[in-house]
Amino acid sequence: MTKFFRLIADTFFVNRYGHRAVVLETVAGVPGMVAGVLMHFKSLRSMKTGYGESIREMLAEAENERMHLMFFIEIAKPNRFERILVLFAQVIFGVFYLFMYLFFTRTAHRMIGYFEDEAVISYTEYLKIVENGEVENFQAPLLAINYYNLDRNAKLSDLIKAVRNDEQKHSETNHAYADNY
Ligand SMILES: [Fe+2]
Numbered sequence: 001m002t003k004f005f006r007l008i009a010d011t012f013f014v015n016r017y018g019h020r021a022v023v024l025e026t027v028a029g030v031p032g033m034v035a036g037v038l039m040h041f042k043s044l045r046s047m048k049t050g051y052g053e054s055i056r057e058m059l060a061e062a063e064n065e066r067m068h069l070m071f072f073i074e075i076a077k078p079n080r081f082e083r084i085l086v087l088f089a090q091v092i093f094g095v096f097y098l099f100m101y102l103f104f105t106r107t108a109h110r111m112i113g114y115f116e117d118e119a120v121i122s123y124t125e126y127l128k129i130v131e132n133g134e135v136e137n138f139q140a141p142l143l144a145i146n147y148y149n150l151d152r153n154a155k156l157s158d159l160i161k162a163v164r165n166d167e168q169k170h171s172e173t174n175h176a177y178a179d180n181y
């Protein structure tokens with residue numbers, strides 16, 4: 001599934017990494033929220049403690065992905081088609097992931113772990129073309145500078161590195177949840 005989704009993204013966003021980041025981050029914000037909400041409900045149903053840390057972790061992941069979107073929206077403005085794509089992706093992927101999480105929780109975390117691994121690869125490619133000058137390495141958005149506590153003169157490349165670190169962490173978290181489920 002991961003390779004299939006990757007192929008679609010690669011075909012659609014050939015060398016348009018800014019747009020790719022915007023559209024895919026709108027999708028990336030979905031699974032953490034779905035997982036957090038379902039974990040919360042599970043905790044209520046089972047009337048047991050021990051879910052708090054995971055719930056907060058998943059909600060924090062969703063929040064973090066939403067922030068990624070806010071950074072890249074300042075760098076690339078999606079066209080009308082991409083906006084429609086985002087709408088469809090949210091409905092289709094949202095419902096798909098909800099059912100996947102309900103019935104195949106472990107696989108759901110594993111899949112997100114793999115998605116995050118691909119995100120690390122994509123941001124590494126993006127970083128490479130920014131560093132070699134193919135894409136202008138302009139000033140990082142102020143929102144990102146404040147969020148990551150970056151230097152005032154931080155560049156797009158610094159932002160990409162910070163975001164890539166987040167994706168790496170999401171990968172580790174989701175793979176660990178899949179391992180221990
Ligand atoms: Fe992200």
Ligand SMILES: [Fe+2]
Pocket residue numbers: 028065116119166167170
């Ligand atoms: Fe992520």
